[in-house]
Amino acid sequence: MIFLFPVFWVMAETDTPETSDASVYVIPLREDVDRYLGVFLGRSLEAAREAGAQTVILEIDTFGGRVDTALEIASKIGAASAWARTVAYVPADTGGRGVSWSAGALMAFSASELWMAPGTSMGAAAPVYQTAEGMQAAGEKTVSAVRGQMAALAEKNGYPVGVALAMVDADVVLQEITLDGKTSLATMVDIDAFEKAGLKPRIGRTVSGEGKLLTLTAGEMERYGVSSGTVSTRGELLSALGYTEEDVAVLEKSTSDSFLTVLTSGAVTSLLLVIAMVALYLEITSPGFGVPGTIALICFAVVFGASGMMGNLGAAEILMFLIGTVLLLLEIFVIPGFGVAGISGILLILGALVFSMQNFYWPKFDWQWTIARRSFTVAGIGLLGGIAGVAVLMTVLQRASVFDRLILFNSDHQEQNGRMKARGKQGKIMNGTSGKGVSPGDTGIAVTDLRPVGKVKINGRTLVAETEGEYYDKGTAVLVQMADGVKIIVVAEGDK
Secondary structure, three states: OHHHHHHHHHHHHHOOOOOOOOOEEEEEEOOOEOHHHHHHHHHHHHHHHHOOOOEEEEEEOEOOEOHHHHHHHHHHHHHHOOOOEEEEEEOOOOOOOOEEEOHHHHHHHOOOEEEEOOOOEEEOOOOEEEEOOEEEEOOHHHHHHHHHHHHHHHHHHOOOHHHHHHHHOOOOOEEEEEEOOEEEEEEHHHHHHHHHOOOOOEEEEEEEOOOOOOEEEHHHHHHOOOOOEEOOOHHHHHHHHOOOHHHEEEOOOOHHHHHHHHHOOHHHHHHHHHHHHHHHHHHHOOOOOOHHHHHHHHHHHHHHHHHHHOOOOOHHHHHHHHHHHHHHHHHHHOOOOOOHHHHHHHHHHHHHHHHOOOOOOOOOOHHHHHHHHHHHHHHHHHHHHHHHHHHHHHHHHHHOHHHOOOOOEEHHHHHHOOOOOOOOOOOOEEOOOOOOEEOOOOEEEEOOOEOOEEEEEEOOEEEEEEOOOOOEOOOOEEEEEEEOOOOEEEEEHHHO
16 A cells, blocks of 8 residues: 555645746635645645745635634644745635635634735634534534634734634624724723723724624725725735736646545545455455455555545554454454454544544544544445445355456356356356366365465365364365355365
8 A cells, every 4th residue: 555655646746836936926725625725725835935935825715614624724824924925815806706704714814914805705704513404603612712713813913803703703792993093893802901091992883793793894804904905906916015917926726636635525535445345355355466456455545645645644544454454354264253353453444544534533623523423424434335345246246257257156156157067066166267166075285374264276276265263284185175155165184
């Protein structure tokens, strides 16, 4: 699996935005906030930093999305402020949304400057999550965390803290005040602080009452001193910042970005897991290593490799998956029955898959529980679908000639299909691609150790066989005791 990870690295590097001598780098964030948007932003910011960009413009046009990704994006934008001038801009292009709501407001407040186009708006940043009944407000713990982050960003970048709080918390009341000829917005706590300091602000209308989230238009954002100004186009923004179009490089999403977004979708991930499980079963029930094993490796590598590019894969997930796979194989081929090892293996594999789809181990907030449920559902569907596929293979594919090289067939079945003449012994096993059969009573020799699964040579053919729990060394003479259409059971000739 590990040898395929360079493929993903090459895919990520192939379409990395080309750097230039531009002073300004524009990064469009014009979509719902999903997992890969944070990855795209991180790569784009790194490209801008390596090119020595002086200013980074983040064009934010979104209804919102995942809280965890928005917090990640806010952190990356904040870190970029250490080496560049960061500017958030809400555009109003044809076909765009013209809004920066919910997670978009959090992202905008993380920039050191904020500009908006006429007709756009910003706000309604209270976290919500999806339930069976629809969208519901998050609990106080989540609201408190996002509220604190919004306030911290506003304080750091010089925005009115009260405005940031009112966008997240419906309990915050925001009043319009005028002080020293300047109109702004303030909470009741701010007004009390002014009065205690001997200042007498003139209180105007209530902009955001109790029980309502704050959303402001571009004009209101400028009027109340939240935004730096209102400009209609990117060109006007560049002029206001002191640049021209020749100073700009735009970093758009690449083909590989879109491809990775598809690969990490729930439906594709589940499908890949189903294919991997079925292919793995075909590989372990056929001699040698062939196409099914390769397919299984590729599918697992794509699932974990894509998660690695999303920044969610670590050594713990890989180790859990490998240990889980070993335990499951031991349960199937070594340990009689199905017990602790098999269950532990399934749980470890499921855990590795779930953890590789998220950037936390145990959820603490409502939105993290939502993500965890989604990850568990995707991984669970993949595993259950794979188990169902294996069950179908065990009962149906013995009749499919395309699998003759992978599965041993009963001679009566072969005769019915006209592929081979039966030798007439009850329970005899035949291989549909050669003329040599294997049946109870045939003898052979172990070409590998049988512990209890290994390879034996019978009638000139090397086949996978197993014992009933006994361990036999390589070179042991064996006798076919049973052949049930899927596996061959052998015993040492001296034990017959």
